[in-house]
Amino acid sequence: MHKGDAMAEQKTTQVTFHVRKYDPMKDSAPHYETFKVDVKPGMTVLEGLHIIKEKYDQTLAWRYSCRMGVCGSCGMLLNGRPTLACNTQILDIATTDLTVAPLPNFKILRDLVPDLSGMFEKHRSLKPYILRDDAEEMENPTGEYYQSHEEVEEYLQFTYCIKCGCCMAACPTLATDPDYLGPMPLTQANRYTTDTRDGGFKERKALAGGRNGVARCHYAGECSRVCPKGVDPAKGVQFMKRKLVLDFFKLYNQKGPCKVQHAPEGVERNPKIPYPPEKTVEQ
């Protein structure tokens, strides 16, 4: 008996999908439509949506790409919780009924497609890139920017963010205040400020410590609860607050920007270390 036979005999459960649909050209407001889907164990919400599109409603629209939880495209509200559709198994969160809606706190463009441009603008405004004053070195590097393992650990967790927007959807401040920067941009501001290669705290502090910055976070913690990558944005925002508090007392010294480290001079190369292979591609 093949393994495939066992799979084919798996029990299917019928789950009713309540999908929030909205076509701006036709509808005045979003409404729910129901579809009955036969669900096998292990089937994700993304697969369920594909079945609906294939069999029932070809006009259903949503964003997806990698189908494995790394691109951040398929964030949506599943049974009241913002999460990724591709790595949520239907039977993990529903037995008979599943409500699928677009991420809250974003404008809906169509069906399950939110307008994330506001989030990306806020992200950009906090300069989420390494800020240094040695442009020549960055363009034509002569050495390396040394970082110890401990220094990397201090910000590594926050680099796993896939910008899916689930944290922004869960935040209670963003529910009423559209101008709040939000957990993702502030966590990324912390990520870059903590990075010892960066020297940009002063450039980010006006916005991060401004009217729409960290002062609007009250540690409801929902962002960390819903984050599909374990980035813990709530912690990231509190770390940014700590930097701003220390700065208030004039006690904050940003560790970066770290110096350029060149190869040591007057030192002989260990003969056991092999040389790199010949280049095969013309520069």
Next chain:
Amino acid sequence: MNESSKWTIHMLAGLLIFLLLGMHMGIMHLSGFKADLGVADGAESAVSKDNSLARDANPLFTATYIVLLAVALYHGLYGLKNILCELGLKEGLQKTIGVLLLLLGLGLFGLGTWAAITVHLTAAGNA
């Protein structure tokens, strides 16, 4: 002063209130319990006129009340401003709310300080 500085003061004020208002609550509402423990002097109500006048005459109490009034007004009204300004209101309206709350705070601080000093001088004079 930027927002995160105001917020830092708000948090520090909160800590100070924890101590001072905690003490105030203890004196006002837990003194009966202290009497059961044999700690307080008598089970007479903390808000009786005699006790009230005794506190008024004491300059330490008066000074502490004024400090508590200031930090509590700042903390409370800044908190209210946070709640109102997080409702997604227009910029102009937010500024107006800020100014109104500041005026309210200054007004109440003035009233409370005047009252505290007046009763202190009266009670201390009579003592």
Next chain:
Amino acid sequence: MAETKYHDNRLGIWGWFAGGRWGPERYAYTLHRITGLAVLCYFLMHIVVTSLRAKGIYLWEDGEFLHQPIFLVGEFLVFAAFAYHAFNGLRLVLIEFGWAVGKAEDPVYPYKSSLNKQRPLLALMMLAAAMVIALGAQEFIHALGGMH
């Protein structure tokens, strides 16, 4: 570029109460706001009432307007609100100054976040608040009995 049509999808005030499946910290945040407003309302009136004693008016004395059971109950509720707000506020100071949230750690599924790290602190603060409220309740019941 053609104007994009959209539907506004913000949760509004309801988002303070429910934006997804809740954790205890979300409830704690909402209750913190409610108790803060309650204590503030009382406080603003309290300043005015106690300032009147400069004019010789002691509204809380025997026979005066505020010496009624309903106001005593109200005062207890303010006391309870303060107890909750104070202990939760202490927890928030420890968290928001970056102490009680732990360090940045490599996330390993199932993910544990700073919420897990601070949960014992939340439990401790709630216990402390409950104890203070219980102590206060005893006192208020005595005072209520004395009022009749």
